[in-house]
Amino acid sequence: MINFYSYKNKSYLASSALIIMTVIIIFLKGLNLGIDFKGGLNFEVRTNLSNEQILNVFQEINSDREIIVKKEIGNDVHTIRIETGDDNASFIEEINQLILDHPEMEVLISEYIEPTFSDELIKNSLYAMASSLLVIAFYIWIRFDWQFAASGIFALLHDVFIAIGFMSLFNIEFNLTMIAALLLIAGYSINDTIVLFDRLRTITSDENNKDSFSDNVNNSIKLNLRRTILTSFTTILALICLVVLAPVNLTEMPIVFIFGVLIGTYSSLFLALGIVGDLNYEAVLKARDS
Numbered sequence: 546m547i548n549f550y551s552y553k554n555k556s557y558l559a560s561s562a563l564i565i566m567t568v569i570i571i572f573l574k575g576l577n578l579g580i581d582f583k584g585g586l587n588f589e590v591r592t593n594l595s596n597e598q599i600l601n602v603f604q605e606i607n608s609d610r611e612i613i614v615k616k617e618i619g620n621d622v623h624t625i626r627i628e629t630g631d632d633n634a635s636f637i638e639e640i641n642q643l644i645l646d647h648p649e650m651e652v653l654i655s656e657y658i659e660p661t662f663s664d665e666l667i668k669n670s671l672y673a674m675a676s677s678l679l680v681i682a683f684y685i686w687i688r689f690d691w692q693f694a695a696s697g698i699f700a701l702l703h704d705v706f707i708a709i710g711f712m713s714l715f716n717i718e719f720n721l722t723m724i725a726a727l728l729l730i731a732g733y734s735i736n737d738t739i740v741l742f743d744r745l746r747t748i749t750s751d752e753n754n755k756d757s758f759s760d761n762v763n764n765s766i767k768l769n770l771r772r773t774i775l776t777s778f779t780t781i782l783a784l785i786c787l788v789v790l791a792p793v794n795l796t797e798m799p800i801v802f803i804f805g806v807l808i809g810t811y812s813s814l815f816l817a818l819g820i821v822g823d824l825n826y827e828a829v830l831k832a833r834d835s
């Protein structure tokens with residue numbers, strides 16, 4: 546059997562390296578904020594034109610605004626996003642007239658998000674993430690000893706933060722869908738971690754158990770390893786189907802979630818229980834037995 550507990554120092558180094566890399570990547574590249582957070586125009590059009598041809602059409606308008614065109618897999622629907630700027634009312638009229646002048650483009654969806662509304666969305670998104678993490682932290686704190694709570698919250702923040710770095714590295718658009726993806730990653734990560742916590746607590750609560758703490762950790766992981774692998778595998782399999790079949794504006798979310806599942810599985814197996822041990826949980830067990 547793999548001695549997972551013996552890899553804790555190596556996992557600390559690996560996680561420290563990932564966190565440092567994430568900080569550097571976000572500092573250098575920043576986040577590719579989407580229209581939800583920057584404000585702007587969003588169109589979905591049906592056309593046989595290529596992405597390059599659509600860009601050429603929209604470049605007929607003399608504007609320095611960023612224009613992003615994406616095509617859905619398997620059909621002729623394109624998503625066009627244009628960032629906000631000065632005099633948006635007249636710009637929208639220009640866009641509408643431009644589309645009317647090109648009958649080969651059929652508008653399916655047309656929406657505009659004000660920059661002030663975008664600022665409100667940023668605040669609400671941050672509140673949603675912070676409140677979710679606080680509720681999860683409170684739940685672990687009242688159900689387990691504080692060592693488990695501290696370890697679980699660190700592993701959760703570790704997974705979410707590195708997932709944000711992944712989005713920054715590959716220039717994935719950071720929008721409300723990505724906020725949902727981060728919350729899903731947090732929920733998935735903490736669920737797998739809590740299962741291992743519960744197994745470790747059950748094993749160490751047995752009065753007849755005389756094994757060392759490291760053996761108890763390894764036994765806890767061994768008893769749940771098959772479940773963890775199968776759950777991660779089936780989740781990733783479903784997400785791959787979403788990547789292939791989902792509309793173009795939703796394909797990035799399952800990609801981020803796949804990465805989150807992998808990093809969450811790693812933190813549950815190699816990171817969380819090691820932190821519990823380093824927070825002197827073994828001394829708590831000895832005190833209970835005495």
